[in-house]
Amino acid sequence: MPEIKDHITGFLARSGTKLVGFCDVPKDLRILEIEESFPRVIVFGFSLSKSVLETIKDRPTLIYKHHYKTVNWLLDQTACHLVRFIEEQGKRAIAIPASQLVDREHHEGHASHRHLAQEAGLGHIGRHGLLVHPEYGAQVRYCSILTDLEFAPDEKVEADCGTCRNCIEACPARAITEDGVDIFRCYEKLEEFSRVRGIGQHICGVCVKACDGRH
Numbered sequence: 166m167p168e169i170k171d172h173i174t175g176f177l178a179r180s181g182t183k184l185v186g187f188c189d190v191p192k193d194l195r196i197l198e199i200e201e202s203f204p205r206v207i208v209f210g211f212s213l214s215k216s217v218l219e220t221i222k223d224r225p226t227l228i229y230k231h232h233y234k235t236v237n238w239l240l241d242q243t244a245c246h247l248v249r250f251i252e253e254q255g256k257r258a259i260a261i262p263a264s265q266l267v268d269r270e271h272h273e274g275h276a277s278h279r280h281l282a283q284e285a286g287l288g289h290i291g292r293h294g295l296l297v298h299p300e301y302g303a304q305v306r307y308c309s310i311l312t313d314l315e316f317a318p319d320e321k322v323e324a325d326c327g328t329c330r331n332c333i334e335a336c337p338a339r340a341i342t343e344d345g346v347d348i349f350r351c352y353e354k355l356e357e358f359s360r361v362r363g364i365g366q367h368i369c370g371v372c373v374k375a376c377d378g379r380h
């Protein structure tokens with residue numbers, strides 16, 4: 166199929182999604198619930214509003230919660246349209262939801278978008294454990310589509326956090342170190358935030374705000 170990556174990129178751009186990457190499914194990727202195997206992945210992202218992120222100081226705000234849910238909804242809607250587009254080309258595709266827990270104990274979804282995004286050349290995994298895009302930092306939400314479309318994988322980004330320590334200093338749980346994130350400490354804080362009136366879910370946003378791609 167000629168230039169399928171251009172078709173997909175154009176399709177996503179018309180949906181307002183300009184961040185996209187392509188890769189093979191990594192051999193060690195854990196995919197929960199979906200038995201069928203697919204050889205390739207399209208990962209796309211939607212950047213978060215900087216104005217909304219500005220409302221965050223040391224905890225999530227109600228407006229951030231709403232925005233977070235809206236962006237996830239936009240990603241899922243876009244994925245739905247893209248899956249139909251791919252199926253109309255006679256190929257198979259299945260969308261991994263932007264934010265749906267499958268394994269509550271390990272806090273995992275069907276597959277890790279950030280690891281797929283890294284594989285697809287969209288950035289590197291930062292000290293906070295999220296994907297750091299070269300331009301947008303961690304201020305992007307991602308969605309992935311497994312498919313049997315044929316395309317060449319994109320190049321991975323060779324980068325690291327360098328001398329930046331922004332998220333280490335910002336984290337209210339002191340869960341982030343130079344070597345990575347203590348997910349149990351982070352989770353405890355997310356539990357605390359989820360009990361705040363009106364929040365009701367595991368969100369934070371503090372290290373996302375701190376990681377703005379300007380390091």
Ligand code: SF4
Nearest residue numbers: 291292326329332376
């Ligand atoms: S805030 Fe800085 S140290 Fe933290 S993940 Fe982003 S780039 Fe890395």
Ligand code: SF4
Nearest residue numbers: 336351354369371372
């Ligand atoms: S989500 Fe919040 S608590 Fe968890 S590592 Fe980031 S800043 Fe810390």
